[in-house]
Amino acid sequence: MVAHLVRLKLTLLRNALRRSVWQVVGLVVALLYGLGALAIVVGSMAVLSVQEPDIRGLVTVLLGSVLVLGWWVVPLIAFGLDSTIDPARFVTFAIPRRSLLTGLALGGVIGVPGVVTVGAALAMAGVWWRTPAALAVGVVCSVLAVATCVIGARATTSAASTLVTGRRFREVMAGVAVLPIIVVGPVIGRVTSGTTITQDLLQQVADAVSWTPFGAVWAVPADVADGQWGLAAARFGIAVATIAVVAFVWDRALAHALVNPAHQKVSSKGRGLGWFDRLPATPLGAVTARCLTYWARDPRYALAVAVVPVLAIVLYIVSPGGGVVLLIGPIAAYLMGWGISADVAYDGTAFWTHVAAPLRGTADRLGRVIAAGVIAVPAVTVLVVASALVADQPHTIPALLGLSFGVLLTSLGGSSVLSALVVYPVQLPGENPFQTKQGASTASVVSQLVGWLAVMALCLPEMILALMSVRGGSVVLGWVTLVVGLVLGSVLLTVGVRVGGRTLDRTGPSLLSKIVAFA
Amino acid sequence: MSNAPALELRGLWRKFGDKIAVSGIDLVVPAGSFYGLVGPNGAGKTTTLSMSTGLLQPDFGTVLVHGHDLWANPIEVKAMLGVLPDGVRLFDRLTGEQLITYAGLLQGLDRETVAARATDLLAALDLTADATKLVVEYSAGMTKKVALACALVHAPRLLVLDEPFEAVDPVSAANIRDILGSYVRSGGTVIVSSHVMDLVQRMCDHVAVIAAGHVLAAGTIDEVRGDGSLEDRFVDLVGGRVSGEGLAWLRTSSD
Numbered sequence: 001m002v003a004h005l006v007r008l009k010l011t012l013l014r015n016a017l018r019r020s021v022w023q024v025v026g027l028v029v030a031l032l033y034g035l036g037a038l039a040i041v042v043g044s045m046a047v048l049s050v051q052e053p054d055i056r057g058l059v060t061v062l063l064g065s066v067l068v069l070g071w072w073v074v075p076l077i078a079f080g081l082d083s084t085i086d087p088a089r090f091v092t093f094a095i096p097r098r099s100l101l102t103g104l105a106l107g108g109v110i111g112v113p114g115v116v117t118v119g120a121a122l123a124m125a126g127v128w129w130r131t132p133a134a135l136a137v138g139v140v141c142s143v144l145a146v147a148t149c150v151i152g153a154r155a156t157t158s159a160a161s162t163l164v165t166g167r168r169f170r171e172v173m174a175g176v177a178v179l180p181i182i183v184v185g186p187v188i189g190r191v192t193s194g195t196t197i198t199q200d201l202l203q204q205v206a207d208a209v210s211w212t213p214f215g216a217v218w219a220v221p222a223d224v225a226d227g228q229w230g231l232a233a234a235r236f237g238i239a240v241a242t243i244a245v246v247a248f249v250w251d252r253a254l255a256h257a258l259v260n261p262a263h264q265k266v267s268s269k270g271r272g273l274g275w276f277d278r279l280p281a282t283p284l285g286a287v288t289a290r291c292l293t294y295w296a297r298d299p300r301y302a303l304a305v306a307v308v309p310v311l312a313i314v315l316y317i318v319s320p321g322g323g324v325v326l327l328i329g330p331i332a333a334y335l336m337g338w339g340i341s342a343d344v345a346y347d348g349t350a351f352w353t354h355v356a357a358p359l360r361g362t363a364d365r366l367g368r369v370i371a372a373g374v375i376a377v378p379a380v381t382v383l384v385v386a387s388a389l390v391a392d393q394p395h396t397i398p399a400l401l402g403l404s405f406g407v408l409l410t411s412l413g414g415s416s417v418l419s420a421l422v423v424y425p426v427q428l429p430g431e432n433p434f435q436t437k438q439g440a441s442t443a444s445v446v447s448q449l450v451g452w453l454a455v456m457a458l459c460l461p462e463m464i465l466a467l468m469s470v471r472g473g474s475v476v477l478g479w480v481t482l483v484v485g486l487v488l489g490s491v492l493l494t495v496g497v498r499v500g501g502r503t504l505d506r507t508g509p510s511l512l513s514k515i516v517a518f519a
Numbered sequence: 520m521s522n523a524p525a526l527e528l529r530g531l532w533r534k535f536g537d538k539i540a541v542s543g544i545d546l547v548v549p550a551g552s553f554y555g556l557v558g559p560n561g562a563g564k565t566t567t568l569s570m571s572t573g574l575l576q577p578d579f580g581t582v583l584v585h586g587h588d589l590w591a592n593p594i595e596v597k598a599m600l601g602v603l604p605d606g607v608r609l610f611d612r613l614t615g616e617q618l619i620t621y622a623g624l625l626q627g628l629d630r631e632t633v634a635a636r637a638t639d640l641l642a643a644l645d646l647t648a649d650a651t652k653l654v655v656e657y658s659a660g661m662t663k664k665v666a667l668a669c670a671l672v673h674a675p676r677l678l679v680l681d682e683p684f685e686a687v688d689p690v691s692a693a694n695i696r697d698i699l700g701s702y703v704r705s706g707g708t709v710i711v712s713s714h715v716m717d718l719v720q721r722m723c724d725h726v727a728v729i730a731a732g733h734v735l736a737a738g739t740i741d742e743v744r745g746d747g748s749l750e751d752r753f754v755d756l757v758g759g760r761v762s763g764e765g766l767a768w769l770r771t772s773s774d
Binding site (some may be wrong): 276289290293294347352358359505512516 | 572576593595598600602604606607608610612613617621624625626627628629653
């Protein structure tokens with residue numbers, strides 16, 4: 001049965017690759033990237049293994065802990081977890097849960113992150129080649145570490161997904177995202193300030209971490225190499241217990257999920273017609289009203305907004321009192337402007353309503369832009385002013401506003417074009433927010449990358465002006481930035497909406513048939 | 520153009536990858552008819568209806584709605600159409616009332632007209648009590664009904680309904696049949712697709728049998744069925760009946 005599940009995962013991967021060239025391109029790019037990272041790890045481990053004084057234990061514990069932490073936390077805040085073999089699909093088959101768990105865990109290793117992790121873990125064991133006993137223990141611990149990563153990722157996502165059904169999504173999400181960042185933040189802050197960091201400090205951190213679930217497994221070979229068998233046994237115990245706990249959590253969560261399929265509870269009633277009553281009774285007004293309603297009711301949009309305050313906190317922690325926090329305005333502007341770049345994909349098959357109606361593409365584009373703008377403009381303004389005051393640099397406000405609005409308008413325009421050209425599978429509303437869709441990675445990564453580069457290139461004038469103004473302390477240049485940002489951004493937005501609208505008039509039906517094919 | 524057929528399909532083709540879903544369909548739906556489209560699973564009914572309503576671009580062929588070329592002037596022609604597709608979602612984070620309002624406003628109706636018609640439609644389809652509930656919480660049958668309301672709200676000249684009775688309870692189905700019947704009597708044209716031969720025979724005046732992307736028979740119900748029932752004629756045309764003898768092992772309860 002376990003072999004079946006692994007084979008199923010491989011078959012799904014192969015079929016996905018056969019389906020589109022872009023899948024292959026995406027996988028190759030990801031693989032090159034992953035192999036590059038792996039080469040760096042292997043190379044540095046090789047150097048490390050002969051390094052004097054001996055810092056092998058220090059480095060492997062720190063690096064390994066970051067790896068485990070990454071597996072556990074990243075799917076919660078970013079990419080989600082690959083759901084090609086979703087446990088819910090096996091509900092009707094009589095598969096013992098133990099086999100299902102083992103199969104799913106092994107399936108989780110298949111893929112670029114899994115392969116790179118296995119390679120890196122083995123390289124970190126290879127560091128101990130000068131001490132055969134430590135090397136042997138290290139290989140065993142590497143296997144355990146990979147298991148900790150993969151099973152832990154499943155445990156955190158499935159446990160979190162049982163928590164976030166319903167309206168509390170936003171708060172829980174923000175909380176989950178903030179917690180690890182608050183822990184990591186001060187460390188990053190010290191690293192960037194560069195003065196207080198010493199090997200002693202790192203050694204203290206490593207010693208502490210090596211007693212936690214993240215680091216224990218990586219510290220065992222070092223203890224063996226030092227001949228500290230008691231310590232090694234204790235940490236090995238922690239490592240095994242960690243796996244047992246995460247496996248138990250996952251098992252419980254899975255058992256619960258199998259009989260209680262994910263279901264978004266949205267039991268609140270709408271009052272009246274909401275935005276439909278307040279906006280003009282035109283097709284454009286209707287699209288705007290619908291989008292605004294979705295920004296409030298659809299957790300996928302709420303997520304885009306929820307990231308912003310988290311980011312503000314991170315930037316502040318990285319450098320309290322420094323200028324880094326000033327970046328929040330432009331970054332938030334980009335995130336919120338780019339947030340509608342997958343808007344048609346977010347509509348899902350419901351997009352047929354727009355295709356079947358005598359709706360012009362420009363009205364569709366403009367409605368979405370206005371809705372996003374209504375939320376983004378006040379948010380960005382508040383963030384810019386607040387960040388300038390926090391950093392005690394109020395004279396930078398005009399320049400930052402110019403840059404932020406330039407970025408916002410440009411990315412709204414870019415989104416309008418992009419979402420008329422490309423759709424890729426996304427979560428449907430109400431689906432587990434921590435799963436990524438098969439095939440999502442490739443098309444989304446490529447189009448996001450191209451779009452990001454395009455927006456950056458088009459924003460260069462206000463970026464350069466803002467930089468000169470903030471660096472040189474020139475208020476006049478700041479006002480120039482504001483004018484340039486607003487004018488250039490408005491022009492680009494107009495072009496984006498026009499081009500996107502005309503494109504959508506042409507591509508609407510084919511976008512719809514692509515979305516139907518995903519479903 | 521007043522005597523042009525409500526819908527005329529000329530040589531429609533559509534391929535998905537290597538599979539030809541619709542291969543050269545010609546069909547004339549007279550204005551004022553209640554037209555049934557029947558066929559086995561995978562016959563190409565949904566594909567044909569999607570191409571007839573502007574949701575799916577045909578590879579070849581022409582779609583004329585009341586004499587106007589749909590794919591040449593999509594914006595103008597779509598205003599004449601009311602569409603209920605099958606197997607797609609709705610904007611289900613809106614309430615039922617909001618969704619009907621949205622459909623009406625997208626068609627360019629003014630606020631008062633939309634409000635009045637939404638109220639009427641909700642009452643006629645027995646959804647008034649659930650008007651302020653989000654559509655995502657509706658049952659399958661209620662979702663079908665609210666989608667039908669969206670298709671009707673702008674009083675289109677041609678209604679194209681893909682499986683409108685699926686999952687709808689018998690009482691609501693009877694109400695919908697009444698609504699559609701009086702709509703046809705007042706001069707509108709309805710096209711429905713269905714698996715249920717009996718329903719089509721009772722409700723429609725014209726029928727077309729589609730299988731494997733071709734039209735096998737088309738005309739008035741009486742022309743198509745001849746002496747037998749529509750169901751017998753359908754099985755004759757489409758073929759594929761197998762006897763149930765093969766699955767002897769399925770009788771687990773007999774021993």
